[in-house]
Amino acid sequence: MLSVNNLVTSYGLIKALKGVSIEAKQGDVTCILGPNGAGKTTLMFTLAGILSEDAGSVSLLGHSLNGLGAPKVLRQGLALVPENRLVFADMSVHENLLAGAFTQSRAMAAQVSDDIDKMYTRFPILKARHDQPAGTLSGGEQQMLALARALMSRPSILLMDEPSVGLSPLIVDEIFAIIKQLNEDGMSILLVEQNATKALQVADYFYLLDQGKVTFSGTPDQLKDDDVIKRAYLGGS
């Protein structure tokens, strides 16, 4: 579905991604693990068209996403939920959801309205807070809003950048339950996480990214059997 081949992205002279190749299959949750500075967010930004790649290719359902830029990548069906939630703090919850549908044409107003109703059904807390400024929501609620906003663009694949960061364990459980439910409803997800234990509950396939390179790829069972990963990410010995 999403195919990334030898992707290279740099910040000036510093190469953050040094030839990354990954595959996210349709209907799967594909997880990218990695320490701070591994290039996970750079990978997300490059896939979402926010950063430009220096080399390599990205394709979604057979269509090339290279050099399209963020608005066109989103229209092609790849939506990003950025790290730290990043809601539009001064706008109401409802306006944030409308913002997620910016790429939809005016002719689709009825569909947008239906989609907002669906989001309120999936996330009842957002309905209860629909006219509240997004900046006043709790961290977990903001994460739900950021997720719902991304879903408003009707993506084929959802990129989630560390959805658990900065949230309490109970809220993290709730967010992962939502991810699981979304996936069961047919959404393909590319998840970036440092919390491998939680990721194991939802992911079908794992990649480990370190210093801009993929150093491991495998199923959850293979991940659990890898001694280095066990020590670094799963608290094992």
Add this chain to the structure above:
Amino acid sequence: MTYLLGIFQTIGVHTLLGLSAYLLLLTGQLSLAQVGFFAIGAYVSGILTVIFTWNIFPALAIGAFTAGFFAFLVGFPALRVKGLMLVVATISFSEIVRLFFFNLSWRVNVNGLEVGPDSTQGFREIRYFAANGWEQIHIVGLIWFMVIVVMLALWWLDQVRAGAVLRAVGTDELAAQSSGINLTMVKVAAMTGGGVIAGIGGGLFAHSTTYVDHHTFVILLATFAVSYPIIGGLRSVMGTLLAVIFIQGVIVEGLRFMGDYRNLIFGLLIILVMNLRPQGLLDGHLLEDLKKLLGRLTKGEKADA
């Protein structure tokens, strides 16, 4: 009466200048180029009515269009940078414009009189209104008509998707990008729109004062332009108007006996607002309270009836 009309005139022109900065501030960009666009609008429309003897309305329109065109051109390179670097880039643009007009000498004989921009001596003969029998009340009326048109346009913009897009970019660029917003297009559009508004303001300013020179378009004026929406708040166009009334009506005019010390109060006011009301005088809460009060008053009137 003339004095009061003069204050209304100043408040109207400065409101246009402030609204031009307001539009760009909605996208989170602090630009000091507004005074450059204001100067372009002033000189271009002045040249058209004085040298080419055009009617004021097409002259104002071409002045605004030219200012908008330069804002569009400046927008692309300038908006690649942010924060302090954008401030420096836009100051540089305003200074280039000012120095261009400082050196511009284009004297033409029109009806036996030599007229036009005269380099260091300024541009003196912008007397369209007097030559065509306009009274001061008509000039003030025209300025405020334009202020109301621009305010209504910006208010309408805030009610539709475009306003939400501008505010989304101003709130968080990354979140805006991940919502599929084209940052460059939005910022350049805001810069161009701001340039057009400043151009209209500059044209009206030049014709209402009859004289402009390079001293008119100094950085202090650019500072005023961005201060109005910052002090007034970005929740509503009314905030900018309130700030202009307060600064020009109360501080500049009301405290005239203090001379240049007024500038200290202006600076102090900015510091106070930044610390005490970072969202500006007319923030979201105050706006909600005012709406509720207005709602209660309207209901009360209906009940009385």
